[in-house]
Amino acid sequence: MAVEKSTSIKNNSIKTVNVAVAVIHYQNQYLLGFRAASQHQGNRYEFVGGKIDAHETAKQALIREVAEETGINIANNTAVKLGRLHHDYGDKQVCLQVYRIEVTAQQYAQYKNLSCGLEGQKLTWVDKAKLLAGHYDLPAANKTILVWLQLPVQITITYPLAHFNGFPNPRAAWSQYHHEHIAADALVYMRIKVAGAEDSIERLLQLRSDIKAIAPDHLHTDKADNAVINRQIIAGHLTQTQLMQWSSSVAKESMSYSALSTNLPLIVSCHDADSINAANQLAFFRLQQQLPPVIGIFLAPVECTQTHPDTPPLGWEAWSKLAELADMPVIGLGGLSPVMSEQAMLHGGIAVAGIRQFLK
Numbered sequence: 001m002a003v004e005k006s007t008s009i010k011n012n013s014i015k016t017v018n019v020a021v022a023v024i025h026y027q028n029q030y031l032l033g034f035r036a037a038s039q040h041q042g043n044r045y046e047f048v049g050g051k052i053d054a055h056e057t058a059k060q061a062l063i064r065e066v067a068e069e070t071g072i073n074i075a076n077n078t079a080v081k082l083g084r085l086h087h088d089y090g091d092k093q094v095c096l097q098v099y100r101i102e103v104t105a106q107q108y109a110q111y112k113n114l115s116c117g118l119e120g121q122k123l124t125w126v127d128k129a130k131l132l133a134g135h136y137d138l139p140a141a142n143k144t145i146l147v148w149l150q151l152p153v154q155i156t157i158t159y160p161l162a163h164f165n166g167f168p169n170p171r172a173a174w175s176q177y178h179h180e181h182i183a184a185d186a187l188v189y190m191r192i193k194v195a196g197a198e199d200s201i202e203r204l205l206q207l208r209s210d211i212k213a214i215a216p217d218h219l220h221t222d223k224a225d226n227a228v229i230n231r232q233i234i235a236g237h238l239t240q241t242q243l244m245q246w247s248s249s250v251a252k253e254s255m256s257y258s259a260l261s262t263n264l265p266l267i268v269s270c271h272d273a274d275s276i277n278a279a280n281q282l283a284f285f286r287l288q289q290q291l292p293p294v295i296g297i298f299l300a301p302v303e304c305t306q307t308h309p310d311t312p313p314l315g316w317e318a319w320s321k322l323a324e325l326a327d328m329p330v331i332g333l334g335g336l337s338p339v340m341s342e343q344a345m346l347h348g349g350i351a352v353a354g355i356r357q358f359l360k
């Protein structure tokens with residue numbers, strides 16, 4: 001959501017402070033600062049960052065703040081946009097503009113023993129698994145950043161069930177095929193494209209306890225007592241059509257949107273600016289309601305695809321402009337291969353997803 005728009009939604013008597021936040025890491029080591037007791041949200045860990053000055057872009061502020069606080073020059077590192085987060089602390093409203101920056105091996109070697117910042121603050125490199133497990137007390141707004149950081153740089157998508165229609169038992173064939181071809185520890189979007197085929201998803205999850213899944217949003221709400229599903233499904237998925245239905249139900253003040261999952265984060269599919277705006281609206285709504293966040297957008301198609309040959313591709317430039325509108329991490333989809341994650345990052349995305357080339 002655009003900063004201006006969110007500010008107008010909120011109490012205008014309190015000005016929103018725009019903050020550039022740098023999630024600096026080298027592989028699985030993440031850099032945290034520690035806020036002094038006298039600061040807002042004091043005695044908590046934080047990512048390096050600070051207020052965006054007037055006349056400064058978020059990326060300029062990021063480079064300046066990181067240099068001022070740590071001495072690390074990130075001007076030539078890729079800053080991967082994760083998202084924008086609006087948070088009301090009661091005494092202060094912030095809009096965090098969050099970027100992930102991987103430092104080079106050389107930078108890490110130079111700064112890995114850094115324990116005190118240039119402003120006298122404590123700095124520490126921490127293990128990603130411990131960070132995500134909540135071992136470090138961070139300001140409340142950062143909770144969503146930790147959920148974003150769970151997303152890998154490659155996401156596998158399943159074939160739809162119809163792909164196996166030639167088999168005597170298509171549902172069993174779907175589960176068996178994916179059981180054999182999904183890479184170890186993958187995050188898999190279970191795009192089965194048929195209502196009522198949840199048993200196939202459940203069977204696949206039972207066969208592959210190493211994988212995590214994004215499943216149609218209704219699945220886990222229907223089966224909230226199912227241990228397999230609860231353990232492995234990390235997010236529910238909404239198609240663009242479902243997202244726009246939610247958005248129009250909000251516009252009509254109908255309560256049907258309450259049917260969306262309340263126990264898991266959501267990932268949505270978008271193809272244009274209107275749906276990205278709806279995703280931002282949904283993310284803002286869920287944060288306000290303290291519901292699990294919207295953690296990503298599948299934005300497609302980047303390139304031509306075999307599954308949607310008639311849909312004109314966006315191409316990376318147009319894709320990048322749309323990705324910039326999103327308040328949450330964006331995943332490239334459509335005609336991509338796993339090695340293109342770097343390209344996605346250079347265009348404002350965090351990951352790539354696909355079917356064929358992502359299965360082994």
Ligand SMILES: Nc1nc2c([nH]c(=O)n2[C@@H]2O[C@H](COP(=O)(O)OP(=O)(O)OP(=O)(O)O)[C@@H](O)[C@H]2O)c(=O)[nH]1
Pocket residue numbers: 017019021039040041045046047048049050051092094096139140141142
């Ligand atoms: N740097 C940083 N700030 C964060 C994070 N999470 C979060 O909510 N914030 C909030 O964003 C604002 C950061 O701005 P800042 O660091 O320049 O603010 P400050 O209050 O320390 O500066 P000041 O002493 O000039 O007022 C603070 O209100 C802080 O509580 C984070 O991970 N890193």
